[in-house]
Each structure stands twice: as C-alpha cells, then as structure tokens.
Amino acid sequence: MGAFTLTKREDGIAILTMDVPGDSMNTLKADFGDEISSILDDIESDSDIRGVVVASGKKDSFVAGADVTMLAACNDADEAEELSTAGQKLFARIEDMKKTFVAAIHGPALGGGLELAMACHYRVCSDSAKTQLGLPEVQLGLLPGSSGTQRLPALIGVQKAMKMMLTGAPVRAKQAKKYGIVDDMVPESVLIDVAVEFANKKIITRTLKKDMTAKVLENTSFGRNILFKKAREQTLAKTMGNYPAPMYIIDCIEAGLKDSRKGYATEARLFGQLVMTPESKQLRGIFFATTDMKKESGIEGVEPTKVKKVGVLGGGLMGGGIAFVTATKAKVPVRIKDINPDGIAGAIRYSYEILNKKVKKRFMLKTEMQKQLSRLSGCLDYSGYKHNDMVIEAVFEDLKLKQLMVAEVEEHCNESTIFASNTSSIPIAQIAAEAKRPENVVGLHYFSPVDKMPLVEVIPHETTSDLAISTTVEFAKRQGKTPIVVKDGAGFYVNRILAPYMSEAGFMAVEGQPLDAIDRALTKFGFPVGAFKLLDEVGIDVGTKIIPILKGQFGERFNAPEAFNKLLEDDRKGKKNKSGFYDYKGKKPGKDIDDSVYALLGVEPVKTLSDDTVVERCVLMMLNEAALCLQEDVIRNPRDGDIGAIFGIGFPPFLGGPFRYMDTLGIDHVVSRLQHYADSYSEKYQPAELLLTMSKESKTFY
Numbered sequence: 001m002g003a004f005t006l007t008k009r010e011d012g013i014a015i016l017t018m019d020v021p022g023d024s025m026n027t028l029k030a031d032f033g034d035e036i037s038s039i040l041d042d043i044e045s046d047s048d049i050r051g052v053v054v055a056s057g058k059k060d061s062f063v064a065g066a067d068v069t070m071l072a073a074c075n076d077a078d079e080a081e082e083l084s085t086a087g088q089k090l091f092a093r094i095e096d097m098k099k100t101f102v103a104a105i106h107g108p109a110l111g112g113g114l115e116l117a118m119a120c121h122y123r124v125c126s127d128s129a130k131t132q133l134g135l136p137e138v139q140l141g142l143l144p145g146s147s148g149t150q151r152l153p154a155l156i157g158v159q160k161a162m163k164m165m166l167t168g169a170p171v172r173a174k175q176a177k178k179y180g181i182v183d184d185m186v187p188e189s190v191l192i193d194v195a196v197e198f199a200n201k202k203i204i205t206r207t208l209k210k211d212m213t214a215k216v217l218e219n220t221s222f223g224r225n226i227l228f229k230k231a232r233e234q235t236l237a238k239t240m241g242n243y244p245a246p247m248y249i250i251d252c253i254e255a256g257l258k259d260s261r262k263g264y265a266t267e268a269r270l271f272g273q274l275v276m277t278p279e280s281k282q283l284r285g286i287f288f289a290t291t292d293m294k295k296e297s298g299i300e301g302v303e304p305t306k307v308k309k310v311g312v313l314g315g316g317l318m319g320g321g322i323a324f325v326t327a328t329k330a331k332v333p334v335r336i337k338d339i340n341p342d343g344i345a346g347a348i349r350y351s352y353e354i355l356n357k358k359v360k361k362r363f364m365l366k367t368e369m370q371k372q373l374s375r376l377s378g379c380l381d382y383s384g385y386k387h388n389d390m391v392i393e394a395v396f397e398d399l400k401l402k403q404l405m406v407a408e409v410e411e412h413c414n415e416s417t418i419f420a421s422n423t424s425s426i427p428i429a430q431i432a433a434e435a436k437r438p439e440n441v442v443g444l445h446y447f448s449p450v451d452k453m454p455l456v457e458v459i460p461h462e463t464t465s466d467l468a469i470s471t472t473v474e475f476a477k478r479q480g481k482t483p484i485v486v487k488d489g490a491g492f493y494v495n496r497i498l499a500p501y502m503s504e505a506g507f508m509a510v511e512g513q514p515l516d517a518i519d520r521a522l523t524k525f526g527f528p529v530g531a532f533k534l535l536d537e538v539g540i541d542v543g544t545k546i547i548p549i550l551k552g553q554f555g556e557r558f559n560a561p562e563a564f565n566k567l568l569e570d571d572r573k574g575k576k577n578k579s580g581f582y583d584y585k586g587k588k589p590g591k592d593i594d595d596s597v598y599a600l601l602g603v604e605p606v607k608t609l610s611d612d613t614v615v616e617r618c619v620l621m622m623l624n625e626a627a628l629c630l631q632e633d634v635i636r637n638p639r640d641g642d643i644g645a646i647f648g649i650g651f652p653p654f655l656g657g658p659f660r661y662m663d664t665l666g667i668d669h670v671v672s673r674l675q676h677y678a679d680s681y682s683e684k685y686q687p688a689e690l691l692l693t694m695s696k697e698s699k700t701f702y
Contacts, residue, residue, distance in 0.1 A: 002035050005057070006042065012050040013199045014043065015192070019057025025064040026056055028112040033086055040093060051100040051199030054120060055192060060130045062105045063113025068140065068284055071275050081272030087112065087146030088264055091119035100203055104195035106188050109133045110170060114181075115144060118151040122198040123181065125173050126188040129368075133181055134170025138245050140287055141280030141654065145271035149252035150263045156180045157210055158218045158253060162231060165249050172363055180208070218257075228254050240524050242654050245274055278664070282656035286646060289639050290482055298458065298473030298485060299466040305416070307475045311335045311391040313405055315343030315378075318422060319394040320350030321450025326392075327351060327375035330478040335385060336378045344378030351376060354451060382412035390418045390475065392444060397423060397545060402431045410436050418468050420444035424495055425546040427553075428488045429461040439465040442472050445492060446481075447648055448538070455647035456481040461488045482647055484640040490553040491546060493634050493641065494648035497658070499550050499558055500621035500684070502543065505531035506561040508614060514605040515581055516593045521611035522618065526652025531618065532581040536574035536590070540567055540581075557684045566600045620674055622651075624688055626658040630701075631690035638701040659701040662691075671695045 003026075007015045016039065020026050043049055056062045066087075074080040094101055094116075103109070103117035105125040114133050117123050125131050135144045135152065143149055144165065152161040156179045164171065177185040186194045210218065217223040228250060235246045248270040256263020274280050297304065307330075312323045315338040323334045328351065336347045355372060358364035377384070385391070391409045395401055402421060409419050419441045421431050432441035443459025456476045460469050469485065476483040486493040505518050509532070519530020535543045544565075550558040567580075574580035575590065583594040598605055626641050635641045642657020655661040662670050670691060677685035694700070 003029075003032060004035055004039055006039055008046075008049065009196075011196070011200075012048060013196050014046075014049045014052045016043075016052050016054050017057045018054070018063065024058070025061045025108075026058055026113070027064055027067040028087075028116070029067045030070045030083060030086070033090060036090060037093075040097070043099060044097065049099060051102065051196075051201075052097075053102050053104050053192060053195040053199050054116070055104040055195070056106070058107070060128075061107035062103075062109040062131075063116060064108050065111030065113055065136070066146070068287060071284065074272075074275055077272040077276045079272075080275035081268050084145035084268035084271040087115070088268060091115060091147050094119040095121070098203075100199050100201060102195045102198045104191050105133065105182065106131055106191055108170070110136055111144065111148075112146055115146040115148045115151070118155060118181075119147065121203045122183045122195075122201070124184045124186060124191060124195045124198060125176060125182045126191050127173050127185050128188055129172070129364075131173040131176075132170040133173075133176045134168065135165050136168035136170065138166060138243075138249065139168040139283065141243065141245050141277060141283040142274050143245055143249045143252060143267065143271055145267060147264065147267070149249060149267045150256045150260070152181075153253050153256065154208070155206075157208060157214055158227065158257070159214065162250070162253060165253075166231075166235060166246050174362055224254070224257060240526065242526050242652065243279055244277060245280070248274060279654040282654055282660060285656055285660065286643070286653060289643055292639075293482060293484075293643065294477065298470035298483075302466040302470040304471040304474035305389065305467065307332060307389040307418075307471065307478075309333055309335070309388045309390075311337060311385050311388040311409075311413075312347070312394060313337050313391060313409075314394040314396075315340070315345075315347035316394070317350070317448065318446065318450065319343070320347035321448070322392050322394055322422065322446060323347050323376060324351040324354060324451050325479040325481070328355070328372045329480040330475065331375070332478075333375045334377070335388065336376065337380070337382065337385070338378070339380065341378075341380065344380075348373070348376050348378065382408065385409075385412045386414065388413055388417055390420055390472075392420045392422060394422045397425060397542075399426055399430055402426065403434050406431060406435050406441060416440070418442060418471060420472055422446050424542075425491055425549045427461070427490060428459050428464070432461055432463070438463045440468055442468050443488065443492070444472055444476065445494075447494070453647070454480075454482050455494070455644060456483045457492050457494060457644070457648075458483045458485045459488050459492055460485070482643060484644045485636060486640075486644070487632070487634040489632075489634060490549045493629055493644050495546055496550065496629060496634070497622050497625040497645065498649050499546060499560075500625050501618045502531050502535060503547070503558070503560045504618045504621045505614075506564060508609065508617065510561045510563050510601060510603060511608075512603045512606050513609050513614065514593070514607055515597065517607050517611075518614050521614040524611065525615045525619070526655060528650040532593075533590075536580035536582050538574070539576055540564070540572055540574045544568065559684070561601075563601045567597070570600055572597075572600075616673065617677065620670070620677065620685065623658050623662055623670060624674055624685070624691070627662070627688040627691050630659075631688055663700045663702055667691060667694045667698075667700065 001021050003020045005017045018026050101120040102122045103120040107130045109117050135148045137144050173185045176182045217227045231250050252267045255266040310326050310332050312319050323336050326332050326334045336344050338344045355369040359366050359369050393405045421443050428443040432438040435441050442464050445457040447453035458472050473483045515532050522530045547560045572579045578584035582590045583592050629635050638659035642659050645651035645658050646653050671687045674685045674687040
C-alpha cells in the first residue's frame with residue numbers, strides 16, 4: 001500500500017493525500033521518489049486535472065519532516081548530497097508544473113514538510129494552535145536540504161528566513177500569514193474548500209514586497225555584505241564555532257542570492273558534508289533517544305493511572321512553574337496551597353505573565369488565556385484536596401517540613417493520592433520515612449525555570465509502588481517534560497554530577513585563576529553558561545546547601561572550597577539579591593565579574609592555567625561521577641545519563657552527553673587523564689571501577 005492517494009473531483013481539481021501507513025505522523029522517505037514521480041506523471045498527462053490540493057490523511061499533522069533514519073544509511077558525503085539533490089529535483093518538478101498546486105496545511109509542516117509546501121504555488125493553513133511551520137534542521141546539526149535555504153528567503157526575505165533557519169524555531173499560523181509563508185489562514189473546517197478555490201487560480205509570478213531597510217540590506221551588494229558579515233559574527237558568538245550548520249546555512253543563502261543554480265548546488269553539497277559531521281551524528285542521536293523515551297513507560301507492563309486533579313504545595317517560583325506546566329501543558333486543574341495569600345498570588349501571576357505575553361504578541365487569543373488560567377485556584381488550607389490524584393510538593397529544602405507535608409496530604413487526600421516531592425537534594429526515603437503510605441511517595445525533581453527546562457528526574461525510593469512510578473512518568477510527559485527515572489540518594493543524578501564540576505571550578509578560583517577566564521573556557525567548550533554564572537543564577541545559598549548532603553553520603557570527593565562560606569557571610573546569594581560572583585549594579589548587570597569577590601576569597605587573580613586544563617579538570621570530575629552513577633545503578637543506562645546531563649545542566653549537545661563523549665575520547669584516554677590528576681593533584685580523580693574495567697576489556701558505553 002502506497003503513501004499517496006490521488007482523488008479526482010468532478011470540478012477538475014484533484015486531492016493528493018499523503019498518509020504513510022503504520023506511522024502516526026507523515027515523514028518523507030527516500031523510497032517515496034518513484035511513487036511521487038509516477039503520480040506526477042499521471043497528473044501531467046491527465047487533461048481533466050486543472051489543479052491539485054496536497055493534503056494529509058493524518059489527524060492534526062501535515063508533514064513532520066523527512067525521515068531522519070535514512071541519513072544513517074549514507075556511507076559518505078556524496079551519498080548524502082545525492083539525497084538532497086533528489087529532493088530538490090522532485091520539488092522543482094512540482095514548482096514547474098503547469099497545473100496549480102496548493103498545500104492545505106493543518107498541524108505541523110516542518111523541515112521537508114514545509115519544503116514540500118513551498119514548492120507548491122499556493123499555501124493555505126488552518127488557524128489551529130496545532131499548526132506550525134518551520135525548518136528545524138539546524139537542531140539536528142543539518143540544513144534544509146531540499147531547497148529550503150533557497151525558497152524561504154525568496155518567499156519572505158533574507159532576514160526573516162535566516163532567523164527561522166538559524167534558530168530552527170517554528171512559527172504559528174498567524175505569524176506564517178503575516179510573514180507571507182502562507183497565502184491564507186482559515187478554520188480547519190473549510191481548509192480543503194479554500195485550498196480548492198486557490199487550485200482554480202492561475203499560477204502567478206510573485207514579487208516580494210520589502211520595506212526600505214530590507215531593500216537596502218538585501219537588494220544591494222553593499223547591504224548584503226553588511227548583512228552577511230553581521231550574521232556570521234553573531235552566529236559565531238553564539239555557537240563558539242562548535243556547530244558548523246548555522247554558518248553553512250548562511251553560506252547557502254548568500255550563494256543563492258548571487259546565483260540561483262549555485263545556491264541549490266551549495267545547499268546539496270553542504271548538506272552532504274553536514275550529514276557526516278560528528279556534531280550532526282550526536283544531535284541526531286539525541287533526537288532518536290528522546291523519541292524512544294516518549295514511547296517508554298516508567299515500569300514496563302504497568303499501566304499508569306490517569307491524573308485528573310493536582311495539588312501544588314508552595315507558591316513561589318518553583319510552585320508557580322509547576323502549576324503553569326500542569327494547567328497549560330497537561331491541561332489539568334491545579335489547586336495551589338500556601339500559608340501566605342501572597343504565595344498563591346505569586347504562583348498564579350507566574351502563569352498570567354507568561355500567557356499574557358503570548359496574547360500581546362498575538363500568539364494566543366485572550367479567551368484561550370482565560371481558559372488556561374481558569375484551571376488554577378488557591379487555598380490556605382486543604383479545601384478541595386480530597387480528590388487530588390497527585391500532590392506535588394515544592395516547599396523549602398527542609399526535611400522536617402517535607403515530612404509534615406506528607407503527613408498532612410495523607411490526612412486530607414485519598415488513599416491513592418501520589419505525593420511527589422520536588423526536592424533537589426534530600427533523599428526520598430528520608431521524606432517517606434514516617435509516611436503511612438510510603439508506596440505513594442516519589443521524587444519529582446524539576447529544574448528552574450520550570451516552564452523552559454525540559455528535564456525532570458523521577459525518583460522512587462525502595463518501597464515506591466510500580467504504579468506510582470509509571471503514573472508519575474506519564475504525567476511528567478503530559479507536562480511536556482522528558483522524564484528519567486533515577487535511583488534515590490543525595491543529589492540524585494543531575495545535581496550529583498554537577499557538584500564536583502562546580503567545586504573544581506571553585507578550587508581553581510581559590511588557586512587564583514580569574515573567574516571570568518574559567519567561565520569563558522567552559523562556555524567556549526560548549527556549556528550554555530560558566531560555573532560561576534550558573535551558581536549566581538541558581539543562588540549561591542542553594543548551590544552550597546547541597547554540598548554537605550553529598551559529602552555526608554559520598555565523602556571527601558564532594559569537598560568544596562571553604563572560602564565560599566565567606567561569600568554567604570557577606571550575604572552574596574547571586575542574581576536574586578543582586579550580589580554574587582558577577583556585578584549586578586553596573587551599567588551592564590551580570591556581564592562582568594565583581595572584583596571585590598577576590599578579596600573575600602583571599603586571592604590575587606592571575607591566569608596560570610590554559611583553557612584546556614580548566615575544562616579538563618572540571619569536565620573529568622563530571623564524567624567520572626557519571627560513570628560512578630551508572631556503576632551504582634543511579635541511572636538505568638548511558639542514554640538516560642546523556643539526556644539527563646544535556647537537558648538538566650546543558651552539557652554540550654554536540655558532544656552527545658557524558659557517556660557519548662567518553663566513547664569519543666576513548667575510555668583508555670579518560671582513565672589515563674583521571675589517573676594523571678589522581679597521581680599529581682588529588683585522590684578525588686581516582687577513576688571509577690567501571691571505567692577501569694571497561695578500559696581493560698576495551699569496552700564502550702554504546
């Protein structure tokens with residue numbers, strides 16, 4: 001059975017429906033070429049067909065992109081280039097047809113899906129919130145390889161097109177209409193009817209309307225030189241040269257402006273090269289890993305209970321963030337309890353401010369915002385808590401307080417209510433120690449800010465029921481999160497591997513290495529921010545609170561510089577009280593180091609270590625701790641460890657995560673460098689037993 005069906009109507013318009021058998025969403029596959037060519041032959045030779053509407057047979061989805069798995073079959077850049085060229089030729093054939101082609105878009109039209117739509121002569125989309133159009137290839141270390149880098153700039157102008165391709169971010173229906181990607185936006189109920197009207201129109205030659213600034217920048221050689229020079233500078237500043245795809249996208253656009261044929265040839269050639277890069281292979285690995293994780297349950301064979309009502313204990317930033325993703329993503333009513341009315345008001349304001357921004361930018365209707373806010377309510381007692389399926393606790397990091405919350409939830413809720421603690425450091429077994437129903441107690445560790453960070457750690461203790469684990473994992477997915485199940489213990493997984501990395505940065509600072517030099521080396525390596533910027537963002541008080549807990553369980557390996565206590569004595573909590581490692585009072589708040597920190601640390605800053613040494617000392621501590629976590633079954637497998645590190649603390653995605661990176665470096669090399677530092681600097685670098693065994697047996701994690 002084929003993926004395409006051509007249905008001829010009496011009015012001379014044919015509907016070409018794409019519906020890939022066995023898949024929930026349409027993706028373009030390499031072996032569709034012959035089938036599509038055959039259908040195009042039929043259309044071309046049939047004089048009764050005047051126009052064609054391209055539509056999807058899938059519910060709420062147009063075409064989600066090209067099938068990324070086919071890239072793994074490419075043995076070299078030439079084979080990947082051939083794939084790109086084949087896609088370009090197929091879409092060029094649609095564009096060159098004498099019969100009018102119209103794309104009827106409802107749901108995602110991404111990557112190859114948008115490239116297909118742009119090859120049509122007209123595009124009509126539904127006004128549904130599910131409809132989004134974009135070219136996200138850069139997120140896989142690739143560029144749009146089936147004419148996207150050429151057609152999008154021609155359709156909407158260089159600057160808008162460049163922004164879409166360099167970020168990979170899709171646009172909603174209204175923005176797509178405003179940009180000029182689509183010719184009309186209509187309710188889904190009349191989408192095909194309106195598309196048929198367009199199919200009855202003649203094919204027109206479009207001229208892109210530009211404002212004066214765009215004309216100067218895009219239509220003159222002088223302007224284009226400025227535009228592309230600036231684009232390359234800004235891109236290099238963001239990527240630190242770690243990602244080749246964005247620069248290649250700029251090259252393709254520039255080549256196409258000078259010479260159309262050269263533009264298409266450049267796109268195919270550079271696409272082929274990118275497919276074979278280690279960066280793209282790692283980014284595609286992350287994509288496949290997260291896709292697999294979406295299909296997995298918390299405990300295999302244990303069906304989750306549907307969570308219909310949720311309570312959140314504690315307002316503030318974390319409580320507000322958890323309430324937001326519950327009400328807006330999971331679409332579940334949330335009852336926020338706090339001892340202070342201001343806490344409840346603050347938590348609801350968190351959601352209002354995010355949604356109101358969307359309304360102001362016209363990404364959302366005011367009625368939709370009101371509908372989502374109506375799912376939020378608050379209370380100072382436990383009224384309305386009786387029928388909650390889950391209560392998520394987000395109170396202060398205090399064991400006695402959390403144990404009290406467990407007792408109160410057991411008293412005021414029903415026997416099956418799951419108590420999920422958003423603790424970042426306290427072992428869940430301790431929180432459940434006095435529970436009447438410990439099987440219902442589980443950890444659910446979110447990362448700040450909750451509305452943006454994709455990861456959650458689901459932490460069962462020894463007697464947490466399988467049903468509670470599966471239910472919590474499924475609910476986290478409904479909140480739009482990627483959950484990893486980790487073993488109970490101080491710091492769990494993410495904070496445990498982060499702590500020695502941060503501490504090592506601290507020890508180098510105490511040795512006199514300038515703080516900004518350390519942070520610059522780490523961001524150049526690929527972390528989103530440096531160690532000290534991160535500590536300021538998280539809160540120095542919060543960051544240092546976890547160290548004694550980790551040290552208590554794991555010993556001297558988790559030592560931190562004692563000099564850091566002086567920062568707390570000086571009331572330096574970081575960004576939240578505008579006093580930390582960075583200066584928040586100057587003209588550029590948070591940009592430069594506050595030099596008065598050095599006096600508190602008792603050092604004169606002098607750069608004595610190379611960037612490579614700074615990175616190696618910090619990152620080796622993280623890699624070794626990740627290996628220890630796998631050795632102790634804290635994480636289920638290397639894949640979860642990689643996704644946890646990338647989504648939780650921003651481990652450089654192009655390196656694939658700690659375990660992929662160790663495989664790339666070679667386990668022998670990792671062991672050798674750890675041993676070097678263990679012998680010459682500190683025993684804390686002693687390689688994990690797992691790494692020593694793997695080195696002897698020449699094994700890899702993948």
